[in-house]
Structure formats: structure tokens, C-alpha cells
Amino acid sequence: xxxxVESGGGLVQPGGSLRLSCAASGFTFSxxxxxxxxxxxxxxxEWVSYISSSSSSIYYADSVKGRxxxxxxxxxxxxxxxxxxxxxxxxxxxxxARISFNWFDPWGQGTLVTVSS
Amino acid sequence: QSAxxxxxxxxxxxxxxxxxxxxxxxxxxxxxxxVSWYQQYPGKAPKLMIYEVSNRPSGVSxxxxxxxxxxxxxxxxxxxxxxxxxDYYCSSYTNSSPVLFGGGTKLTVL
Numbered sequence: 595x596x597x598x599v600e601s602g603g604g605l606v607q608p609g610g611s612l613r614l615s616c617a618a619s620g621f622t623f624s625x626x627x628x629x630x631x632x633x634x635x636x637x638x639x640e641w642v643s644y645i646s647s648s649s650s651s652i653y654y655a656d657s658v659k660g661r662x663x664x665x666x667x668x669x670x671x672x673x674x675x676x677x678x679x680x681x682x683x684x685x686x687x688x689x690x691a692r693i694s695f696n697w698f699d700p701w702g703q704g705t706l707v708t709v710s711s
Numbered sequence: 712q713s714a715x716x717x718x719x720x721x722x723x724x725x726x727x728x729x730x731x732x733x734x735x736x737x738x739x740x741x742x743x744x745x746v747s748w749y750q751q752y753p754g755k756a757p758k759l760m761i762y763e764v765s766n767r768p769s770g771v772s773x774x775x776x777x778x779x780x781x782x783x784x785x786x787x788x789x790x791x792x793x794x795x796x797x798d799y800y801c802s803s804y805t806n807s808s809p810v811l812f813g814g815g816t817k818l819t820v821l
Contacts, residue, residue: 703755
């Protein structure tokens, strides 16, 4: 079964840092590009970041550029999102999602990040 | 870049058909066959329902169909069922970033 499981969310103060992880199983992780997508409470989906299978191509949404870093470890079948200088508006459920050509499937169950003092 | 435009809500009675629109520009929706649709229940992860405008993944009911005309894509659900009540999001590849999502549409089954 193809599965993505996020972890690492929690409560952090404004200006703080957090590292999210996404463990992949059931498919050849090293062959697929991956993404982070977030959803603020009661709001819609927002694409955050993309990383190609070999990490050669990386993209960020303007809202997180310069503060977030996406990375992956193909040997560990894992995707990461290092989040620095966190703001209240970064509060959201963060999903990792595999991308095939131009659609996301599957998605993980999400991990909640709350930025508050 | 602004989100794709979807109606905030649509509703229909069981057995009826509804259509959710997703309007963008020639730089995204109108630029190719790269529109996908996702279903999301409260507190759950999104699920792929349609990819590349009109293709259904294995396991998705054939009551769900997609189409596109110009800069507007559409998701149609026929034979509406109570279990279809959820939020629906469109997304599209764009010229300037890997993907853009719509604002989401809440479907209510009356």
C-alpha cells in the first residue's frame, strides 16, 4: 500500500523553527517528485514547496521563500521541511504529497503546526 | 499568484447532477491538460478524483467527470449521493510555479 506519514508538527513561538518529516512506503520513493501543501484552519489548500526525485529541482511559494527549506533522503525514503522564522500565518496542517506529472496522489494524513506565543 | 476561482458553495438533492467550475487564465487552466480535482472530508486529507482534466483514477466512481473549455475547468457529479458532501478543490500547473489551487467549493447534499 502506498503510504505517506507526516510527523514533527507542534506548537512553536513566532520566530521559532520546526522540522517536518514525511515517511514514504509502498512505492519507489527515489523515482518520484514530492511536495508540501498546507491548509490553514478553515481555509483552502496552498502549495508550499516542490522537490524533484534527485533534488536537482526545488521550488517554493513566495510566502515561504527564504524561510523554509525542502529536502529529501532517498536512502531513508523520507521527505523533510525545515521551517525557520515562523509566523502566525504559517499555522496550518502540512501535508506531504507525491506528484505524478502534474497531480498529487497520494497525500499523507497531515501534521498540524501552530505558531503562537 | 492568485488562486483559481471556484464558487464557495454548491448544493443539490440526491440523484441530481451538480457542476463545480474552476476559472483561471491562459497561463494555468487554459494552458494545457493539467487540471486535477480533489475531494476533502472535514479533518481528512485530500483525495485525487480527476487528473489531466478528465481522467479518473482507479477506484473513483464514474459519477465523477471532468471537462474544460478555455480558461474554465469543470467537475460534474451525477447521481448525487449523501457521501459526496465534501469540499472540492481544483488545481492546475502554471507557467510560473508548479501548481496553483482553487479556493475550494463546499458541496452540500440537501
